[in-house]
Amino acid sequence: MTWKHKHLLGLQDLSRRDIEMVLETAKSFKEVSSRDIKKVPALRGKTVVTLFFEASTRTRISFELAAKRLSADTLNIAANVSSTSKGETLLDTARNIEAMNVDAMVVRHSSSGSVFLLAEGLKCSVVNAGDGCREHPTQALLDIFTLQEKFGRIEGLKVGIVGDILHSRVARSNIWGLTKLGAKVTVCGPATLMPRGIEELGVDVCYDLNRVLKQSDALIALRLQKERQQDKFLPSMREYSRLFGLNQAKLSEAGDHLIVMHPGPTNRGLELSADVADGPQSVILDQVTNGVAVRMAVLYLVLGTKTPA
Amino acid sequence: MAGTKIMDQEAIRRAVLRMSHEILEKNKGVERLGLIGIRTRGVILAHRIKDAIKAIEGMDVPTGILDITLYRDDLTLVATSPVVRETHIDFDITGMKIVLVDDVFFTGRTIRAGLDALVDFGRPAAIQLAVLVDRGHRELPIRADFVGKNIPTAQNQDVQVILGESDGKTDEVVLKDAPENNEGGLNV
DSSP states (O other): OOOOOSOBOOGGGOOHHHHHHHHHHHHHHHHHHTSSSOOOSTTTTOEEEEEESSOOSHHHHHHHHHHHHTTOEEEEEEGGGSGGGGTOOHHHHHHHHHTTTOSEEEEEESSTTHHHHHHHHOSSEEEEEEETTTBOHHHHHHHHHHHHHHHSOOTTOEEEEESOTTTOHHHHHHHHHHHHTTOEEEEEOOGGGSOTTGGGGSOEEESOHHHHHHHOSEEEEOOOOGGGOTTOOOSOHHHHHHHHOBOHHHHHHHOTTOEEEOOSOOOBTTTBOHHHHTSTTBOHHHHHHHHHHHHHHHHHHHHTOOSOO | OOOEEEEOHHHHHHHHHHHHHHHHHHHTSSTTEEEEEETTHHHHHHHHHHHHHHHHHSOOOOEEEEOOGGGOTTTTTSSSOOOOOOOBOOSOOTTOEEEEEEEEESSSHHHHHHHHHHHTTOOOSEEEEEEEEEOOOOSSSOOOSEEEEEOOOOTTOEEEEEOHHHHSSOOEEEEESSOOOOTTOOOO
């Protein structure tokens, strides 16, 4: 069991074995975060930079804490204060940061595939923290880790993903990861926000949330990305909420076996009602806790790989 | 490759029993005593010592599991990150007399990592070291308090401890000439 990837760009590129290795490693790192002294010296002397061209609190802080708990030094760069706002290209910005001997760059960018450009052009490890509508691998890994923790298995698990599938990198990463591990994934959302041919990724499509709820063990509600709705995909937010928002009534009808997940930040009252988000079936805060452990595992594994992937 | 058998099942059993008595003698009983095994075979030995102490004194000694991977001093030298396994210590080690247990005592680097890991969990009153085999060639100023057997070895030889619980075979300690791959691991 060895890890051979210098970068983590998406779950599309990982094998089932690779994903299982991240999950196994994350289990050990979760224990570190529960200690009084939440720090181990594994990445002492390494430098991890987070380079974010899109807004984020959870993911950035989660990566920063993960790096710090492994004793790496961290540096955070937000796009609005970086030189890209003066017209520097993405690759130039990244190369300049790398020139200061950085070991890993955690990148979020609005262009799908931008992380590949960086992985090719840089010598350091690149970890994708969300590239456009393509992938957000660590989110899916922490979702899968949480599911594994709650159910003890992924194989055969029925997982529904509801919301804006078209724009969701979280959905795509989860589809890759969950199907590779043998889960049965059903995607659900307005037809305008359902990408054509999504079935080819090995998922079922269903436009009725109540039906998805009844047949699922877990439901991942996606954030409705208001910033990507300029093209009038939806008649109204209210209609979206009525058809695809999850509230306690719909959840109770489906039964109390189901667990509810959300990658955050939640639009309360839109995709998730407050009583569901705070209710006993919600594992949203467990996801956040597990996010640090999973990102520790990812940083530990990619930074430990000397040979180019 | 066969190698030379240094200890058989009976010898290992007697050594563990003697070390258990020595631990009790030195610590004057089981009060504030804790055992922590270093993965993988140290954990098995720690549990055998725990069982022996239970048989002798009728008392349970808290026992934990330590994985030292994240504290290794060669992480920047190895080609790929070694597999990390869980550490599980469900008692507060502060103020306790902790006996660290491992199978083979060699360079001392594993124990150094173990000591660093332990102090991250609290401040024990004392830390002692129990090993089944001491094969010499120390690279750090560390010594063992309880030793099952001292075995003179050459640097390039390999000491293999085989225990039923982890290896599914009869217990034995074997000395081999050409070192075999110990899971791509550290020289312990």
